[in-house]
Amino acid sequence: MRVKALETLLTEKGLVDPAALDAIIDIYQNQVGPQNGALVVAKAWADPVFKARLLADATEVVAELGFYGRQGEHITVVENTLERHNVIVCTLCSCYPWPLLGIPPGWYKSDAYRARVVREPRAVLAEFGVVLPEGQAVRVWDSTAEMRYLVLPMRPEGTEGMSVEELAALVTRDAMVGTGLATVPQ
Amino acid sequence: MSRVHDMGGRWGDGPVLVDPNEPVFKEDWHGRALAVTLAAGALGQWNLDTSRHAREALGTKDYTRFSYYEKWISALADLLVAKGVVSREELATGRSAGGSPLAEKKLLAERVPAVLAKGGPSARDGAAPIYPVGARVKTRRPARNVWVEGGHTRLPAYASGVEGVILSQHRAHVLPDANAHGKGECPEPLYTVLFRAADLWGRAENAGDEVTLDLWESYLEPVA
Numbered sequence: 554m555r556v557k558a559l560e561t562l563l564t565e566k567g568l569v570d571p572a573a574l575d576a577i578i579d580i581y582q583n584q585v586g587p588q589n590g591a592l593v594v595a596k597a598w599a600d601p602v603f604k605a606r607l608l609a610d611a612t613e614v615v616a617e618l619g620f621y622g623r624q625g626e627h628i629t630v631v632e633n634t635l636e637r638h639n640v641i642v643c644t645l646c647s648c649y650p651w652p653l654l655g656i657p658p659g660w661y662k663s664d665a666y667r668a669r670v671v672r673e674p675r676a677v678l679a680e681f682g683v684v685l686p687e688g689q690a691v692r693v694w695d696s697t698a699e700m701r702y703l704v705l706p707m708r709p710e711g712t713e714g715m716s717v718e719e720l721a722a723l724v725t726r727d728a729m730v731g732t733g734l735a736t737v738p739q
Numbered sequence: 740m741s742r743v744h745d746m747g748g749r750w751g752d753g754p755v756l757v758d759p760n761e762p763v764f765k766e767d768w769h770g771r772a773l774a775v776t777l778a779a780g781a782l783g784q785w786n787l788d789t790s791r792h793a794r795e796a797l798g799t800k801d802y803t804r805f806s807y808y809e810k811w812i813s814a815l816a817d818l819l820v821a822k823g824v825v826s827r828e829e830l831a832t833g834r835s836a837g838g839s840p841l842a843e844k845k846l847l848a849e850r851v852p853a854v855l856a857k858g859g860p861s862a863r864d865g866a867a868p869i870y871p872v873g874a875r876v877k878t879r880r881p882a883r884n885v886w887v888e889g890g891h892t893r894l895p896a897y898a899s900g901v902e903g904v905i906l907s908q909h910r911a912h913v914l915p916d917a918n919a920h921g922k923g924e925c926p927e928p929l930y931t932v933l934f935r936a937a938d939l940w941g942r943a944e945n946a947g948d949e950v951t952l953d954l955w956e957s958y959l960e961p962v963a
Contacts (some may be wrong), residue, residue: 556771558767562829562830563779565803566829566837568778568842569779570845572772573848575852577777578770581763582764607788610938621856622857622858623777626858644745644747644895645795646794659757665754666755667746669749671950675948676756676944677755691945695950697954698861698915699755699912
């Protein structure tokens, strides 16, 4: 395997510490992931003051929760409303808000998603099972710079009185990319 | 004028295939590929824009054929040789011809959390933006790097020569077109520019649909 050969060569040259690679993998496999973004969304649903601050300066607000770092140095949160649905893509590579969502899934990095969602977002969303009403405009955010975007999905009906933890459980990764909606509680 | 990575709007890619049970790293080597790339980046011999350009600069056929992490590893191997970190022979044989003076910069396990948490912000002090929110602008056409022929740029071809509106202003940010090619950071004001989908594609799925891009000031010209 080519990766193993490269790792071995760089380790022999004293340039890579295999334990550091283990540490990097552990962080992205076990510590950083969509649960971070879900907590941000749930807090925004539960607390209008937090939400207003989040929409005004997300980088600072999510950093207060400990979510900052590589591939998430400049964060913008965009809010879904009855009038507008937001979708995130990076057509040129695969930019994604790592500190909030972790490593992007395969479909986000796929040629099909990158090529199509800017041109036919409604057709792509339909493949994800999301059909938007005619009256709701779609805004696709193509992440061409170091700004990283997170969608604030609409809060589902029937969630009044839920705790932040209960609300966070309704927030899927896809809802925060805009290819899904928040889960409606049964 | 563009390269194969610049695929926004392209036809012919088929449905978006979703694996609902996909683990973070589908194969063990995927995680190794990501980690070795980040660890090699910590040696400080290139920047984010250089490594992005290295992936884009893969041959058209390789870019299309390679999986995501194959692109990463191929681009990493190219960069390591281009920057003299390893020799072509070492790469071919997989055997070290000796230690490296860069070894003192090796990323150690105990520093990993701090280094990942620190990140590398691209905002800089720089000139104030000249375009106010609401101003009409037109993007550069063609979408080219004006510093280096065939070089890196972050203006997608599909949004080239199109009129849009300034949605928001950001601070000055490192200019990838210069920074990817060792020409300095050259920070410029960054804007989020809003385009009507119909202006980009000729027709939109719905009249009100829009696309935004984050674009540097030199990518834009004023529209009277």
